[in-house]
Amino acid sequence: MITQRLNYKSGDQLSARSILIWRIVQTAVWLVGAVILTCLLFYPTLGVLLYWNILIPVAPALFVLAVGVWRNVCPLATTTLLPRHLGFSQRRKLSVKQLGMLNLAAVIALFVIVPLRHALFNNNGVATGIMIIAMAVIGVTMSFFFEWKSAWCSSLCPIHPVEKLYGGNVLFKVPNAHCDNCMKCVTPCPDSTQNVHPKSSVKTDHQKISAFLIIGGLPGFIWGWFHVPDETQLTSISAFFSVYEMPLIGLAVTLTIYAVLSSIIQQRYERKLISFFAASGVSCYYWFRIPSLFGFGKFATDGLLVNLRDVMPGWSITAITVATTAFFFYWLVAHKKNKKSWLIRPEFGNKDKPLVQKLSA
Numbered sequence: 001m002i003t004q005r006l007n008y009k010s011g012d013q014l015s016a017r018s019i020l021i022w023r024i025v026q027t028a029v030w031l032v033g034a035v036i037l038t039c040l041l042f043y044p045t046l047g048v049l050l051y052w053n054i055l056i057p058v059a060p061a062l063f064v065l066a067v068g069v070w071r072n073v074c075p076l077a078t079t080t081l082l083p084r085h086l087g088f089s090q091r092r093k094l095s096v097k098q099l100g101m102l103n104l105a106a107v108i109a110l111f112v113i114v115p116l117r118h119a120l121f122n123n124n125g126v127a128t129g130i131m132i133i134a135m136a137v138i139g140v141t142m143s144f145f146f147e148w149k150s151a152w153c154s155s156l157c158p159i160h161p162v163e164k165l166y167g168g169n170v171l172f173k174v175p176n177a178h179c180d181n182c183m184k185c186v187t188p189c190p191d192s193t194q195n196v197h198p199k200s201s202v203k204t205d206h207q208k209i210s211a212f213l214i215i216g217g218l219p220g221f222i223w224g225w226f227h228v229p230d231e232t233q234l235t236s237i238s239a240f241f242s243v244y245e246m247p248l249i250g251l252a253v254t255l256t257i258y259a260v261l262s263s264i265i266q267q268r269y270e271r272k273l274i275s276f277f278a279a280s281g282v283s284c285y286y287w288f289r290i291p292s293l294f295g296f297g298k299f300a301t302d303g304l305l306v307n308l309r310d311v312m313p314g315w316s317i318t319a320i321t322v323a324t325t326a327f328f329f330y331w332l333v334a335h336k337k338n339k340k341s342w343l344i345r346p347e348f349g350n351k352d353k354p355l356v357q358k359l360s361a
């Protein structure tokens with residue numbers, strides 16, 4: 001099925017042709033996601049390579065440069081928004097308090113799930129596949145009740161806090177290929193707000209805490225995460241939970257630094273501080289991730305994509321990581337904010353009127 005808008009009043013509305021193109025791209029990326037999920041479940045070694053060592057390493061850079069593209073084609077988003085696209089959603093609106101609670105739950109879920117990669121997911125494709133299916137089930141279920149991306153993509157998705165931190169100065173914005181009309185399901189809409197960041201219009205205590213945790217905690221959390229090896233044989237419960245130790249120590253350290261700095265700097269520099277922590281997080285990720293992808297990692301084959309140790313000199317990997325760090329600090333901190341949102345907001349819609357008409361593909 002494809003959906004087509006009934007009205008085309010402004011340049012912000014996609015033409016039927018553009019919608020068709022986006023639907024084709026979404027379907028293609030969804031199929032790629034389905035193939036990866038199938039591999040995770042039935043060919044775990046290949047699935048782990050495709051998911052953890054190819055798809056996921058690309059994501060942070062994509063969040064920095066064009067997170068809107070990702071949000072248009074993410075297979076999990078396409079899946080969770082299916083009830084809304086097909087007209088099965090009750091389209092309820094979350095209260096500000098509910099949204100804040102889900103935002104905080106997303107940050108906590110991120111900090112709980114990511115260390116489990118060392119204990120379980122990095123070496124277990126089936127477990128990774130089950131985790132993805134569980135997230136899809138939760139997202140689809142929520143989508144039966146709640147309007148557009150408030151059901152998952154802008155609330156409970158554990159990746160969303162990272163998108164909000166890294167996506168503060170995107171290179172380009174694209175049309176919104178999911179919401180046919182804006183129903184103001186989340187305020188502010190992360191997709192439609194210029195240079196959005198985790199503290200953009202925080203209203204509730206839950207939102208304040210989640211913003212504080214993700215901005216201040218993520219850089220140290222990432223640093224700590226890369227100092228834990230993948231466990232291949234967990235012998236005890238304490239060994240299982242030991243994978244949390246370094247990430248949480250790192251999180252506590254940078255969170256404290258952020259708390260101190262944000263309490264002493266002038267209000268007008270706060271945005272800069274958030275950008276600095278965003279750049280620190282994404283730079284730290286690639287500082288460790290690029291070497292491990294190409295055989296120069298701290299822990300032998302952990303996170304290995306292709307071993308180039310005998311092909312590339314060590315200094316070339318160092319040069320690449322220095323260059324990526326320089327780029328992210330330039331782009332996120334030094335570069336002027338370009339007043340772009342991730343996506344172009346579609347026309348506002350009226351909940352009482354039918355907005356879409358289903359057509360056979």
Ligand code: SF4
Pocket residue numbers: 148149150154176179181182183184185186187189190191192345346
């Ligand atoms: S564009 Fe409007 S309908 Fe779509 S996610 Fe944003 S607020 Fe919700």
